[in-house]
Amino acid sequence: MGPFLLKRLAGGLLTLLVIATxxxxxxxxxxxxxxxxxxxxxxxxxxxxxxxFNMDKPLWVQYQLRxxxxxxxDLGPSIKYYPKRVNELxxxxxxxxxxxxxxxxxxxxxxxxxxxxxxxxxxxxxxxxISSSLALVGICIPNFLLGPILVMVFSLSLRxxxxxxxxxxxxxxxxxxxxxxAITLGAVHVAYISRLTRAGMLDVLHKDFIRTARAKGLDERxxxxxxxxxxxxxxxxxxxxxxxxxxxxxxxxxxxxxxxxGMGQHFVDAALARDDAMVMGxxxxxxxxVIAFNVVVDVGYSWLDPRVRLT
Amino acid sequence: xxxxxxxxxxxxxxxxxxFGKNRRAMISFWxxxxxxxxxxxxxLVSPHGYTIxxxxxxxxxxxxTYWMGTDFNGRDLMVRSFMGGRISFAVxxxxxxxxxxxxxxxxxxxxxxxxxxDALMMRFVDVLYGLPHxxxxxxxxxxxxxxxxxxxxxxxxxxWMTMSRIVRGxxxxxxxxxxxxxxxxxxxxxxxxxxxxxxxxxxxxxIVYATLxxxxxxxxxxxxxFLGLGISEPQTSWGLLISDGAGALNPLRIFWWLVVFPGSLxxxxxxxxxxxxxxxxxxxxxxxx
Numbered sequence: 147m148g149p150f151l152l153k154r155l156a157g158g159l160l161t162l163l164v165i166a167t168x169x170x171x172x173x174x175x176x177x178x179x180x181x182x183x184x185x186x187x188x189x190x191x192x193x194x195x196x197x198x199f200n201m202d203k204p205l206w207v208q209y210q211l212r213x214x215x216x217x218x219x220d221l222g223p224s225i226k227y228y229p230k231r232v233n234e235l236x237x238x239x240x241x242x243x244x245x246x247x248x249x250x251x252x253x254x255x256x257x258x259x260x261x262x263x264x265x266x267x268x269x270x271x272x273x274x275x276i277s278s279s280l281a282l283v284g285i286c287i288p289n290f291l292l293g294p295i296l297v298m299v300f301s302l303s304l305r306x307x308x309x310x311x312x313x314x315x316x317x318x319x320x321x322x323x324x325x326x327x328a329i330t331l332g333a334v335h336v337a338y339i340s341r342l343t344r345a346g347m348l349d350v351l352h353k354d355f356i357r358t359a360r361a362k363g364l365d366e367r368x369x370x371x372x373x374x375x376x377x378x379x380x381x382x383x384x385x386x387x388x389x390x391x392x393x394x395x396x397x398x399x400x401x402x403x404x405x406x407x408g409m410g411q412h413f414v415d416a417a418l419a420r421d422d423a424m425v426m427g428x429x430x431x432x433x434x435x436v437i438a439f440n441v442v443v444d445v446g447y448s449w450l451d452p453r454v455r456l457t
Numbered sequence: 458x459x460x461x462x463x464x465x466x467x468x469x470x471x472x473x474x475x476f477g478k479n480r481r482a483m484i485s486f487w488x489x490x491x492x493x494x495x496x497x498x499x500x501l502v503s504p505h506g507y508t509i510x511x512x513x514x515x516x517x518x519x520x521x522t523y524w525m526g527t528d529f530n531g532r533d534l535m536v537r538s539f540m541g542g543r544i545s546f547a548v549x550x551x552x553x554x555x556x557x558x559x560x561x562x563x564x565x566x567x568x569x570x571x572x573x574x575d576a577l578m579m580r581f582v583d584v585l586y587g588l589p590h591x592x593x594x595x596x597x598x599x600x601x602x603x604x605x606x607x608x609x610x611x612x613x614x615x616x617w618m619t620m621s622r623i624v625r626g627x628x629x630x631x632x633x634x635x636x637x638x639x640x641x642x643x644x645x646x647x648x649x650x651x652x653x654x655x656x657x658x659x660x661x662x663x664i665v666y667a668t669l670x671x672x673x674x675x676x677x678x679x680x681x682x683f684l685g686l687g688i689s690e691p692q693t694s695w696g697l698l699i700s701d702g703a704g705a706l707n708p709l710r711i712f713w714w715l716v717v718f719p720g721s722l723x724x725x726x727x728x729x730x731x732x733x734x735x736x737x738x739x740x741x742x743x744x745x746x
Contacts, residue, residue, distance in 0.1 A: 161587050168588070169596060176600035286728035288676055290683040290696070291720045294703040302711050395591045399683060403703055413592070414684055417599040429592045436589060 151441070158437040165433050166216065166426060170209055173422045199225060212423075216430070222423035226416060232427040236409055240431060242312060243408035246400065247393050247435070249324060250331030254389070258336040259382065262343020266378070267370060269348065277340045284337025289396050293330040293403035300326065312406050327404045331396050335389055339382055346378035353377075376450055383447050390439035394432050472661060475740040482736025485729035492726055496542035505533035507540045508691050519714055526714040528701065537693055538719045544694040545723070548609045549675040549730075555613025556674075557667050560620025565651065567621070568628025579625065582618050590615045591677070595686055603689045608681065612674050620666055627659040661741040669734035672727045679723060695723040 187195075196202045200211055215222050221232035265274035287295075300307045308323045350356065351374055359373045398410030409428050416424035466474075476482060500507060505523070511531040519526045525535040567578040594615055601607045631637060632655075640654050679696030681687030683703075688694040702715030 164584065165588060168593070172596060172600065282728065285731050286724040288679065290680060290703070291699055291723065294699065294706060294716045295720070297706055298711055298713055298716065302706065302708060391589060399680065402684065414595070414686065417595050420599070425596060429589065432592060433589050
């Protein structure tokens, strides 16, 4: 376990370095700069601004300064919201995005896995058909279409749920605000996860050890939930890694639809305003999340299937 | 013995025959052609121009004159939806061609050269896989400007990795086959071996994966346009139209047609493309890696 985590930590840092370097040079080699959009900036002001953001120094020095900042945990100054730092802008919204992602993720797993188990248990019967039609809907209705439709139906027409916003306190009515965003974010993945669980379970149910379990008189419930599930769920776990990336990308859209104060909106605004420190900060935080998530998934994998060695 | 009974069938013919028997795939195929033709024809025959604003006819629900209603600037939504469809289809097809070109060339090179070069080239693909590519696409888009050309080039350049892996795997195994050895023994040159003997054999998987790339690219384009980072006005696409519709959501009056019509067109198209892709995959029996 120890060596494995160290190795993954090193690999993760390397990936982050590649991403940071790539972003930095893409942004810097592009024509124009953040101040070119502002009309008639006096040359002295422009020079001062460039000095403030280290843009008057050679590219290589800028790169080193930026990387040194990252090593000490400083994401640099924001250009758009000067004099605020990227850290103080992104950290509060980071919590929102993380919670939103966790909600979408939890929704997808908690709904997808039971539907998958049910359709494996009742193969080619009603639950199976329901889950396969759900999967079709998931494939052809992307989250940016599902979100507005859910708002129209449940918030605006039926008036059951609040339209938008982030709960001010975590209790009672306020929590209802999280329902539609979580569904919007997780729905596509419910479809995939239920199909993967179904396939994985069906694959396992033909194995000898299941026959043994049944032969020794265990009831179906125990056979399914204790013996088959642990083996049948591994395909879901290998999907969970890429899913983390999709969920965090998707949360950008969901934050826009439901007007949530997450990192996504900051990221899009910053990209449009060419606020490079802000853009890089957001990309790096998202990447950290995805990398961390993949490590968790790998550990989970070896826990479910001890034959898989963590290397 | 009759000659007809012995008529040979190529694997491609057999696959197409299997595809023809798949009902869902066939229906999707014809539906897709119908949507595609409508995007070409509707703007031609419609009495409304797609940029013509009639401010006295703003926000009208679907009616006899405006079958899909009008938007906030008094433009006919039907013409705009099908014009947007043109762009979405064009982006999907062009970006797929870009990814096809890069992916096939890269994969074939890696597979054919083999050894250290192959290992290095595939390692690079692994690194690209690990990057959060949607975020990089967004950065590149904002830098290069938001227009049609940039959208499909950038999306194409970021989606060739899986294709290159598939092609490489195929080339690696074909390289060792007897017919390639025979061709070499007969003195056929390397370019001729690749184009005459190998390409026809990898065509099946390549077509299948390309068909599945189209919906994924269209989805990405819609995603970008929804965020305001893809296609920009006065041009339009399904993602942009849905974004306009979503922006118009308010508690006082529901402009449902602004979301529902472009949204259904997008959903139908994605569904059909995925069904056709799945059908082709089953017909050609491609193992995806």
